[in-house]
Amino acid sequence: MSDRVVNPEPAGTAGAVSPDAVVTATGEFAGLVAAVTGGASGIGAAITTRLQAAGARVAVLDREPAGAPEGAEPIRCDVSDDASVTAAVDAVIARFGRLDIVINNAGIGAQGSVEDNADDEWHRVFDVNVLGMVRVSRAALPHLRKSPSAAIVNTASIAATAGLPQRALYSATKGAVLSLTRAMAADHLREGIRVNAVNPGTADTPWVGRLLESATDPEAERAALNARQPHGRLVSPEEVAGAVAYLASPLSGSTTGIGLFVDGGMQELRLRPQQ
Numbered sequence: 001m002s003d004r005v006v007n008p009e010p011a012g013t014a015g016a017v018s019p020d021a022v023v024t025a026t027g028e029f030a031g032l033v034a035a036v037t038g039g040a041s042g043i044g045a046a047i048t049t050r051l052q053a054a055g056a057r058v059a060v061l062d063r064e065p066a067g068a069p070e071g072a073e074p075i076r077c078d079v080s081d082d083a084s085v086t087a088a089v090d091a092v093i094a095r096f097g098r099l100d101i102v103i104n105n106a107g108i109g110a111q112g113s114v115e116d117n118a119d120d121e122w123h124r125v126f127d128v129n130v131l132g133m134v135r136v137s138r139a140a141l142p143h144l145r146k147s148p149s150a151a152i153v154n155t156a157s158i159a160a161t162a163g164l165p166q167r168a169l170y171s172a173t174k175g176a177v178l179s180l181t182r183a184m185a186a187d188h189l190r191e192g193i194r195v196n197a198v199n200p201g202t203a204d205t206p207w208v209g210r211l212l213e214s215a216t217d218p219e220a221e222r223a224a225l226n227a228r229q230p231h232g233r234l235v236s237p238e239e240v241a242g243a244v245a246y247l248a249s250p251l252s253g254s255t256t257g258i259g260l261f262v263d264g265g266m267q268e269l270r271l272r273p274q275q
């Protein structure tokens, strides 16, 4: 196969790839620029590395950008602050001159039932997990409209679709992310901008590491998290990144408005207990 990379048709065709397009397996993002929020750690860092490997130039928009993978452009950004978000998107344009792909991945956790968090905490977590995606998308849209293959991917969670104990607030934010994803996909389809979500199961990231450290019996807690997923282990950040790359890819022009599970079967399967 030739190395020549041909990107799909311009906006307005909803990213239709011409049948004679020649695309290398690893260079499908060549020429494209992505912004990954929360890209300095865990799932976001894996997404950054994956998109770079497939030819994208990537800006990491993170509250603490120091951990951004090598080769990425680290930009300090707090997604809960609109001025910070618009400045960060301006910085992406100043650095790269374009923006094609937005990965809304920054998020924070919350534990407890509805009785356990005061209004302020509900507002704080929604402000990051939901409004953060709104702010970044809003600032990016004028640039995405100019892209030949624009895509937004939002990181939701298994908590959006399965009832998990002690996760009322977190789950509510991720359910909102899924609904927002569908509504945005409808609003922007005819502008050539696809919007999808990824729904990871429990993933082996620094976030989950912190959760395990705070447990009274970290080993037992890890075993319980492993057992909750039918494939018996935590999801790797790289597995989530592979799904995000699929959703963001110029080759996925007919995929929009979906939530893609990367959860070892947790959402869809019902296995019998092992004998």
Ligand SMILES: NC(=O)c1ccc[n+]([C@@H]2O[C@H](COP(=O)([O-])OP(=O)(O)OC[C@H]3O[C@@H](n4cnc5c(N)ncnc54)[C@H](O)[C@@H]3O)[C@@H](O)[C@H]2O)c1
Pocket: 037, 038, 039, 040, 041, 042, 043, 044, 061, 062, 063, 064, 077, 078, 079, 080, 105, 106, 107, 108, 128, 132, 155, 156, 157, 158, 199, 200, 201, 202, 203, 204, 205, 206, 207, 208
């Ligand atoms: N780890 C899991 O099990 C899991 C499962 C499903 C979904 N998710 C989702 O995946 C995403 C990433 O999670 P992770 O496990 O990689 O977490 P992580 O804590 O390892 O990384 C999160 C990153 O987001 C950044 N961030 C946090 N608040 C921010 C803000 N206000 N502005 C900008 N950046 C901010 C942090 O600095 C950090 O770099 C989150 O949206 C999370 O809800 C995680």
